[in-house]
Amino acid sequence: MTLTLRFAPELRFFLAPRHRGGVVRLDHDDTAGIGHVVQSLGVPLTEVGTLRVCGPEPDGPGGGNPGPTEREVGAEYRARPGDVVDIAPPQLPQPLPVSPTRFVLDVHLGTLARRLRLVGVDTAYPDDFADDRLIDLANTERRVLLTRDRALLFRRRLWLGAHVRADDPDDQLTEVLARFDPPLDPWTRCPACNGDLVGVAKAEVTDELMAGTRATYDTYSRCGPCGQVYWPGAHHRRLLHIVDRARRAVAR
Template sequence: MEPVEIQIGFDPRLHLFLSAAHRTAGARVRCDGVSSLGHVVESLGVPLTEVGALRAGGRPVAVAHVPRAGERIEVDAVRLPQRPPHAGVPPRFLLDIHLGTLARRMRLLGLDAAYENPDIGDGALAAKSAAEQRIMLSRDRGLLRRRELFAGAFVYSHRPGEQLDEVLDRFVPPLAPWTRCTACNGELRQVGKESVRGRLPSGTQRTYETFAECSACGHTYWRGAHAQRLEAIVQHAMRHVKNAESAANAAA
């Protein structure tokens, strides 16, 4: 096939991934005439995890569409909120080594957030995402291009608080605060004081009466000195999800 030239325009939300030359509406791009539109979009720097509707000449097309000479392509950003791949099933997540603080905050909210530390490599992360049907969260565009991923999402911010808001806005997941271990992601169970007394500092034994234990790693939890700060994160997240749900319902 002979190379072809197309015009392509991206939603401004995707400009972060593009070179300056490709941020203008109707930017001209040469293609080989055989590669899919999905391949063309990724070759310009945009992970398909961030792409929503695609149009060629104003009509909807799939990522497998092969662009023709002179076609005008429009690329939308993923539509929010993004529903989980399995309707009615709470999303499960997998975070790479750079998102440890985000993983702990997600677990605080009761979200199933697996986290790999030390780094196990892109191939192993993608395989884990597929095997356990987890949405891969990452700031690594190369990782999000792995074909074996179950699903993925780019994390735009460097700040953990903003990162958490991004995840909540994008997936509007159901929250169950204080039900997961922030250290290992295991589920917490309420336990009596006597069963954990031997593991508690003497000051804690005198001050607190309510305890939880991780069913996976055995870590013991109580509302200690950091409870107020953590409660503020929880309350912010609960309000954030409620507002996101209201906005989604209004737009439906």
């Protein structure tokens, strides 16, 4: 039979160029679920919110067919003759089965990792992990795996992931915050290691500072795990801009 799938505009990015009009018709033998068909066309199920079918309901106990209906189905649903499937992206913000929202990022998203930590979001970034170890970490600690590598999102054992589409790190941050709406707590995480920052008196860190820094700044914090000392340096205005933009992204 011929199966018709209609992809929302937000998902057409994943399709082969010949399918990017959004409507795909293909031969289907009903042995595979709709989720398998969607993924075979290049769209990871992590990027799908709902699957809705318009077509005849299965025959009821009294026989007969009530005619076409529209209903939401799961990825395992096997299409029937006459079905048209609408594939929609996740709603925004995307509900998650765990709280608080925590992330793990692949090796290509180091700058995004630092920005997420800057705004206080728990973000693991093991830049030396192979794919299997990334997935293990995501599954064990219930972190959302953020990646630019679609192949990772097709791994069946990955509990939850998301594709980061934007190229620019500032746009990536806005994209992730708008999608998942994590609570922000800026200036509380170490950008280098994700550890908690604790305010410290200037006298406690004086010996670790250069003379110019000691003379110019009075507010300091230290990362508990790695010991890095922070202060509002010359780059603080640029960081404030990143934080302000992040707050606007989650306030929409």
